Amino acid sequence: TVTVKQQKDAPMLKVVIRCLPPTLTEEEFLKLVEPLTGHDFFNFFNADSSLGQYACSRAYINFLKQSDVVNFRDKWDGFPFKDTNGKEYPAVVELAPYQKIPKRSNRKPDPR
Amino acid sequence: QRSKKQRGRYVPRCTNTYRKLLFKDLSKNMVEKVLKQMRKLDWTDQKVKLYAMKCLSSVWNIKFGNIHCMANLVAGLVSYYDNVGIYVVDGVLEDIRAGMEINHPKFNQRRVSMVKFLGELYNYKMVESTVIFRVLYSFIRVGVSLDANNPTPFDPPDHLFRIRLVCTLLDTCGHFFDRGNSKKRLDCFLIYFQQYYFFKKSLPVFDPEARPFPLDCDNAVMDTVECLRPKLKFYADIEEANQAVADLKRDCLQKLSEKVPPEQLAAFQQQMNQSNDTTG
Numbered sequence: 224t225v226t227v228k229q230q231k232d233a234p235m236l237k238v239v240i241r242c243l244p245p246t247l248t249e250e251e252f253l254k255l256v257e258p259l260t261g262h263d264f265f266n267f268f269n270a271d272s273s274l275g276q277y278a279c280s281r282a283y284i285n286f287l288k289q290s291d292v293v294n295f296r297d298k299w300d301g302f303p304f305k306d307t308n309g310k311e312y313p314a315v316v317e318l319a320p321y322q323k324i325p326k327r328s329n330r331k332p333d334p335r
Numbered sequence: 336q337r338s339k340k341q342r343g344r345y346v347p348r349c350t351n352t353y354r355k356l357l358f359k360d361l362s363k364n365m366v367e368k369v370l371k372q373m374r375k376l377d378w379t380d381q382k383v384k385l386y387a388m389k390c391l392s393s394v395w396n397i398k399f400g401n402i403h404c405m406a407n408l409v410a411g412l413v414s415y416y417d418n419v420g421i422y423v424v425d426g427v428l429e430d431i432r433a434g435m436e437i438n439h440p441k442f443n444q445r446r447v448s449m450v451k452f453l454g455e456l457y458n459y460k461m462v463e464s465t466v467i468f469r470v471l472y473s474f475i476r477v478g479v480s481l482d483a484n485n486p487t488p489f490d491p492p493d494h495l496f497r498i499r500l501v502c503t504l505l506d507t508c509g510h511f512f513d514r515g516n517s518k519k520r521l522d523c524f525l526i527y528f529q530q531y532y533f534f535k536k537s538l539p540v541f542d543p544e545a546r547p548f549p550l551d552c553d554n555a556v557m558d559t560v561e562c563l564r565p566k567l568k569f570y571a572d573i574e575e576a577n578q579a580v581a582d583l584k585r586d587c588l589q590k591l592s593e594k595v596p597p598e599q600l601a602a603f604q605q606q607m608n609q610s611n612d613t614t615g
Contacts, residue, residue, distance in 0.1 A: 241429070268426070271389070277437045281429060320428045320469050321462065325418035333374055333415040 236286045237264070237319040238295060243280040244306030245270030252282060256299065259284070261291045264324040279312065285324045292318075353387070358396040361404050370411045378416055388419060392426040394452040395445040402448060406455035413461070420461050427453050431470060435477055435497075438489055443496060450500050454507025464517040467508060471524055474501050475531040483538055493540045495552045501528060502559040509563045523583065525560065525567065530580050532556055533573040 243252065249267040253259065264285035270278035286292050296316045303311035353376075356369050377383050391412075394405050413420040427449055434446040450470075457467050474497045478489030486492050512521040535541075541548040560567055570576040592600055 239425075239429070241432075266422070266425075268422075268429075269385070271426075271430075273393070274433065274437070274442075277433065277439075279433075283425060319425065320432075321421070321424050321466055323421050323424075325421055333378075 234289050235318045235322055236289065236292060237322045237324060238284050238286065238292055239317055239319040240282045240284070240299065241279065241315040241317065242312055243282065243314055244304050244310070244312045245272075245278045245280055246306045247280050247304060249282075252280075255304070261288060262286050283319055350386070353390065357390050357405075357408075358393075361397060361408070362401055363404060366404050366407050366411070370408055373408065373412060374415060388422045388426070391419070392423045392430070392452075395448040399448060399451065402451050403455045403458070406452060406459045406461070409456065410459035410461055424453075424456060424462055424466075427456070428466070428470070432473070432477075435473070435489060438494075438496075446496075446500065447503055450503045451507050454504050457508045458511070464512065464520070467504065468517075468520050468524060471501060471504060472527070474504075475528060479531070481531075481534055483534075492535075492538045495535060495549065498532060498535065498552055498556060502555045505559050505563060509559070512563070521563065525564065526576075526579050526583055529570050530573075530576040533570060533576045537573040 248269075252267060253265075259265070262284050264283070266283045268281050268283075270280045272278055284295070286295065299314055300316040301313050303313050305311055353372075356372055361369055373387070376387055378387070391405065391409055394402050397405060409420060409423050430449045431446065431453065434442055434449070453462070453467070453470065456462050457464070478487050479497070480487045480490070483492070490497060509521065512518055536548050540546065557569075560569070570579060588600070588604065591603065595603070
């Protein structure tokens with residue numbers, strides 16, 4: 224079992240990739256950053272259209288090792304992703320401010 | 336009972352129902368009922384799930400006073416679908432950050448709502464205090480230049496909105512930072528916050544005669560701080576506040592030097608100075 228203290232001292236492993244082109248889809252992103260290994264959580268958010276011209280897609284990855292986080296940052300931070308019109312969006316790779324990831328539980332589905 | 340195929344089509348038609356439930360009907364007495372309805376959604380369908388989570392984080396659509404109901408609702412849903420909470424919190428934090436980068440007045444109400452929502456999520460134990468403090472410091476540090484001759488477009492000299500955001504967040508959940516570690520953290524933060532506040536106040540755009548520093552902003556800060564730390568003495572001016580920050584840093588370094596080997600300390604010191612100089 225993990226104590227609260229251990230949880231707090233754990234290294235930050237959840238990474239957010241911000242400022243991706245709004246037209247980018249999850250499949251395209253995964254194809255671009257392939258091969259993505261050593262992670263146990265991946266989540267992709269499509270652009271929020273209510274932000275209008277400022278809308279951007281983003282993705283979250285939780286790595287298992289700190290070295291993977293650094294490698295990923297070195298490789299993709301500032302990488303210019305292109306949208307369908309060829310406009311470039313330099314990605315921003317950061318540690319996510321919120322580090323929790325969904326528990327892999329075998330809880331019964333909600334009986335509703 | 337609907338077949339699976341029919342249920343797939345069920346989403347767009349019912350969108351309006353859910354929007355009405357969440358954005359119009361949601362109130363203190365309705366949370367239980369809305370929660371029941373939300374649980375009836377087909378959460379296994381990726382599209383439905385994404386749409387529902389988008390709605391759950393669009394708190395600028397509801398009345399400002401009802402934002403705590405939305406936080407309550409999310410906290411209720413988490414006991415059935417725990418990833419909902421994580422997605423919503425991630426979305427809220429991203430929205431707050433994006434708001435700072437876009438800095439367009441049209442999003443001001445949305446930004447205040449989002450910050451309030453984050454505070455309420457803390458009250459419903461969805462995020463820890465670490466996250467709250469991370470956001471608080473980001474308000475007074477990200478894209479901020481404490482050099483009067485070198486302003487940034489993200490926080491122009493006459494722009495006081497960041498102060499408003501700090502006050503909103505502290506008003507919402509600051510009263511829980513009254514003991515233990517979070518109490519110490521808030522005390523530290525208030526020193527930095529005063530530095531930022533007096534820096535803004537000392538800028539030449541605010542001339543006591545032609546354009547005095549807005550009274551409502553002054554009052555908002557006073558009210559917030561007085562609520563949280565009634566005995567706290569405000570610094571007199573920017574010099575005193577700067578001095579307090581410098582003292583705090585020195586004390587911290589001293590405490591660290593007793594525990595950390597010297598080479599690590601040097602690296603830390605360098606980092607500290609850098610964060611002082613940089614604007615981003």
